[in-house]
Amino acid sequence: MASKQILQELKPSQFLSRPPPSLSLRFFSVSIAVDNRNRNRNHNHRLRHSSSSSSKLYNPVFACRTSRDSHETDSSRKDDDSPVHGLSEKIVGVLGGGQLGRMLCQAASKMAIKVIVLDPSENCPASALAYDHMVGSFDDSATVEEFAKRCGVLTVETEHVDVATLEKLEQQGIDCEPKASTIRIIQDKYLQKVHFSRHGIPLPEFMEINNLEETKRAGELYGYPLMIKGKRLAYDGRGNAVAKSEGELSSAIDVLGGFGRGLYVEKWAPFIKELAVIVARGRDNSILCYPVVETIHKENICHIVKAPADVPWRIRKLANDVAYKAISSLEGAGVFAVELFLTRDGQILLNEVAPRPHNSGHHTIESCYTSQFEQHLRAVVGLPLGDPSMKTPAAIMYNLLGEDEGEPGFKVAHQLIARALEIPGATAHWYDKPEMRRQRKMGHITLVGPSVGVLEARRKSMLREEGYENRNEVAPRVGIVMGSDSDLPVMKDAARILNMFGVSTEEW
Amino acid sequence: MASKQILQELKPSQFLSRPPPSLSLRFFSVSIAVDNRNRNRNHNHRLRHSSSSSSKLYNPVFACRTSRDSHETDSSRKDDDSPVHGLSEKIVGVLGGGQLGRMLCQAASKMAIKVIVLDPSENCPASALAYDHMVGSFDDSATVEEFAKRCGVLTVETEHVDVATLEKLEQQGIDCEPKASTIRIIQDKYLQKVHFSRHGIPLPEFMEINNLEETKRAGELYGYPLMIKGKRLAYDGRGNAVAKSEGELSSAIDVLGGFGRGLYVEKWAPFIKELAVIVARGRDNSILCYPVVETIHKENICHIVKAPADVPWRIRKLANDVAYKAISSLEGAGVFAVELFLTRDGQILLNEVAPRPHNSGHHTIESCYTSQFEQHLRAVVGLPLGDPSMKTPAAIMYNLLGEDEGEPGFKVAHQLIARALEIPGATAHWYDKPEMRRQRKMGHITLVGPSVGVLEARRKSMLREEGYENRNEVAPRVGIVMGSDSDLPVMKDAARILNMFGVSTEEW
Known part of the structure; x- marks a missing residue:
């Protein structure tokens, strides 16, 4: 297992520039959490059928041109001498079809690079623009494997994908970019911190927590406010909670779903x-x-x-x-x-x-x-x-x-x-x-x-933010444009002089 | 007929700042040419069916989302208070699905404006990116009428469309932008010249030609080389021929398909x-x-x-x-x-x-x-x-x-x-x-x-144009950047001084 390889490479003593106590044990618990998660995969992959069309006048067109469907990957092309039509014949498979996938499709359309997406939502933002959309979960092993067969290269628009499958696919020779090892490190925020700390990247001090006792000790060490974070499936601030004092620790941990989920704390970065x-x-x-x-x-x-x-x-x-x-x-x-x-x-x-x-x-x-x-x-x-x-x-x-x-x-x-x-x-x-x-x-x-x-x-x-509109009540006749506040000392005299002559101004 | 209205409005005496002889008769022949052309329409409109898929793994997705197909135009939306989702709910229908239609679709995708295209080629450049692609001729009346029913506004990526149908659709209240009257004027290059001349726009002198005798007279009047142009279906230089002398007139007219097609001459613009x-x-x-x-x-x-x-x-x-x-x-x-x-x-x-x-x-x-x-x-x-x-x-x-x-x-x-x-x-x-x-x-x-x-x-x-590469044989160490040749007098001294010190330069 690639995860074991990582664990073997990462010797506890190298993990952190400022190692928290009992790191090695905590680190192994991460690996177990990954396995638990894989058992709960949502098998909701299903195929799209044209029979779902409600159009009466004529059937909607295909997003992909069926005449080219036989080129499921460009590996055949790469090996022979047939010229590439355009920039690249490589079919890019994207796990996820949200707005990032949509904007990838937009960029791809300029270059006529074929992007296919795997996303459970039939109406996902990338669907209408993708060369093909496979309706299914990017967190389901069988679905991802089926999807990968169609791709010249597999990439992601979210890190919350089934990384064990990516590792398996890589072993089978499927080209994943970035590598599964990267996604494994990043999708677990605690593992990510461990990794970057080991590579000498400056970051806020942090430590894993498994119970309230350890959390209190972390609070004593780092002070308050204390940032408590879930290790996984966190984005847009979800999975983060702030405790302003020791008294708030319990409720913060409850909000995050308890220790079973896998938590760690970070020293507040000022x-x-x-x-x-x-x-x-x-x-x-x-x-x-x-x-x-x-x-x-x-x-x-x-x-x-x-x-x-x-x-x-x-x-x-x-x-x-x-x-x-x-x-x-x-x-x-x-x-x-x-x-x-x-x-x-x-x-x-x-x-x-x-x-x-x-x-x-x-x-x-x-x-x-x-x-x-x-x-x-x-x-x-x-x-x-x-x-x-x-x-x-x-x-x-x-x-x-x-x-x-x-x-x-x-x-x-x-x-x-x-x-x-x-x-x-x-x-x-x-x-x-x-x-x-x-x-x-x-x-x-x-x-x-x-x-x-x-x-x-x-x-x-x-x-129409407050303050801006009010200042506009007298229409300014001169705009004073400043790249930053550091220009203020120079420009304020200009404003003063204009003011002397009754010329209304506006500072930008 | 809208074409007649235009003809009535355009009094011969107003047509040209430099009117050729017997203009009115010639102008009417344009109108007849339009009608002839409409009889020869290619009835190749057909519907796309998902059954044409050759994909084995799963069916390709739809480019349009069927759940929204009921909104065939947004006129229903405009009249009620339901908010617009995004920038506009108006479905833009484009006659033609070439590269211009494709790039319209790319711009539309940023704004999530739905563009549908009508183009006879199943694999036309816009097909994969359009919200919907109707496979059919944009030069066929019944097809264009059917297509127009689906559009909130109808526009073009080519002027070589069936303008009589657009005029009819406009009378039925279909919103065409630009107007059919504009497309009628522009799609006939001779009519276009007449129009702009009437509006005082400076342009090369021109006149209609119906036989070799008139063409020779035009040659005597305008001199050689003489530009001979077909009135219609001309683009990318197709429909243009240059006669360098009177002896070349016959062959130039033959190249353009003869007078039956509708020809005119332009004085060579130096x-x-x-x-x-x-x-x-x-x-x-x-x-x-x-x-x-x-x-x-x-x-x-x-x-x-x-x-x-x-x-x-x-x-x-x-x-x-x-x-x-x-x-x-x-x-x-x-x-x-x-x-x-x-x-x-x-x-x-x-x-x-x-x-x-x-x-x-x-x-x-x-x-x-x-x-x-x-x-x-x-x-x-x-x-x-x-x-x-x-x-x-x-x-x-x-x-x-x-x-x-x-x-x-x-x-x-x-x-x-x-x-x-x-x-x-x-x-x-x-x-x-x-x-x-x-x-x-x-x-x-x-x-x-x-x-x-x-x-x-x-x-x-x-x-790797000749001249450029050769100059690059000694890698330049200084680039002399000029916005235009007018910078040359100032910059040539810089080049001279650098040359004195043996520093290789490159002028941009």
Whole structure:
């Protein structure tokens, strides 16, 4: 078993730069948790049949062209001399068909690369755009194996997949990018911390907890507030709970589903900003980093991304170095997102890594020479990586999170989009999810333009945020554009002089 | 008949600023040609059936989600208060499913606007990406009528459609954008000239020809070389023939299929550059122009587009003014391409107009805040127009035209794409046409970057053009970047000094 190989390689003494007590025992419990999970797989794979059509006029068309169905993988093509039609004949299989899969399909359509997705939801966002959609669970072994037969390369849009099957498929010679070993490390947040700590990546102190006694000891060691996290199936803040004092520990653990689920604690990171770096690695192991961005979360969900991050050059360099080093420690091709904390004292600590395109990289579609989605496809099919740098000076991405359930939620989103469409340099993305739910990612808006300051003003105007509108009551005749607050000392005199002459101004 | 209405409105005396003799009679012959053509329609509309699937593993998915099929148009939605999900519920029907339809679908997928296409080819480029594809002729009345029932708005990716049916549909209340009247004017190049001349748009002198005698008279009047053009079904230079002398007239007319087809002549335009402007008009009649580009043709087919055009500001202004005025004279929403000649004496003459997205605007996908395809969709569904300006300083689009038939042609294209992918700021588009033919538009490559000069060097490097490679034999250590030749006087001294010190340079 590949998991055992990992365990053998990872000697307890090497795990952590700051090892918690009794690490080795706790680590083995992770492996058992993986096995338990596999037993509970949801066998809901089923096939799509055209007979479900309700169209009377004529039958809907196929997303894939049946005339090419015989090319289930391009391994036959690779070995002979027949020329490649277009960029690549490799069929890319994606586990998951959410908005990330959808945007992968969009990037693929430019290049005419065939993407097929495996997702249990018939109406998943990627369904209408994929070359083919297999309706089934990406967490079910038999389904994933059947799906893999159709792929030239297998990749993911979520790390919460059945990794044991991926390991088995790799042994059978199926090409998984990134590698199953990477997904195994990342899908367990505790194992991820152990891994990065072992590779000397700076990160908040952490330790596994198995009972209330250990949790209290961790609280004494790290102080409060204390961050308690579930090891697995955690995303968008789900699986995290904060205890402000020892008295809150019990209820926090209950909220997370108890110790049976597998928990660990992290020392609270006194961050002043959250940053992220998308890192791409090609099949030739070349690594390229996208510009460092700032991410702003709302109820633990990514809400706003500002690119580039307004931090000093030294911090950007440090963030890139940490991200580069983190991804260098993992195996396989693709794009990865490295989420980071910038602390008050100028440290960069790794928060977590995603082995796939990420919300913090959506802005790259409009703002970078090569989007994270095109880059991921280039990487996994073995094309050269594209230029990750920005082609516009600045970008702001604003997530359209469900504000309400059902139709009222749709109405709020539509009104916001309607305002966005009036803004120069704004692009609206809508994921076409059939159901609106509160806090659900329904779409996003990207603003690109001359500076983050200008875009921030446009974003506020779009949102009609308090303070911005009020200041607009007297229409400004001069805009004072500042890239950052550091320009304020210089520009405030300009504002003062204009004010002397009664000219209304607006600071951006 | 709408055609008659147009004829009544267009009094012969108003047709041309420089009227050819006996115009009115000739004009009526156009109308007859339309009717003849309609009799020869190809009734090849057929329905797609899922039973044609050859897939054994499972049936392919539908491109459209059957659960929403009941919303055949959004007129029901518009009238009630149910909120719009996303940007627009309007189903956009496109007559034609070639690469333009494909790129419309790509833009639509970001916005989750449903695009359905009508195209006779089952494997047409738009088929895999469209919400639905009706296999049938966009030149067949019954088929277009059936298709129109499914659309909230009907638009085109080609002007060679059955305009009489569009006029009939408009009378039934179907929303066609742009209007049938516009397509009627544009699809007949002679009628187009008459129209623009009547509206005071500068264009090369022209006249209709019905026999060799008239053609010879035209040759005497306009001189040689003389451009002879077919009135209809002309694109990518098809339907054009040049006679260098009176002796060549007969053979040129034979090449074009004889007078029965409907021919006219144009005075040779002594152009030094060909320019183009994409113009967008919203449903509110707001008009926005994209930056003026230079188009370079190869065997009459658009081959290279440089954005912005390297012409003086005055010429750009003039080109924009002519384009704006030309489109103002037409009816309906959408994007339009205005192809122009820049003559030696600094005049701008209109060459022709396309009532749809155009090859000269492909660069906008990567280089402009709003691509021509998103803009067309915004326009026809009634959203506000987006910002057409460039977000990168420069762009070059290079068409991948078939260099050879079949597999050898695919091989050449793939090799070129492989080199393009190594170039920073290059994006490869492949249209996924099942068959490679010489001179066929198979895809395109867009380069974006700091200046047209830099991009031109990259393009030459990609193509391994003679002269460029040779100059590269000694690897340059300094690049001298010039926006245009006007920088040469300043920069040549820099090159001289570097040369004195033995530093190899390269001028961009």
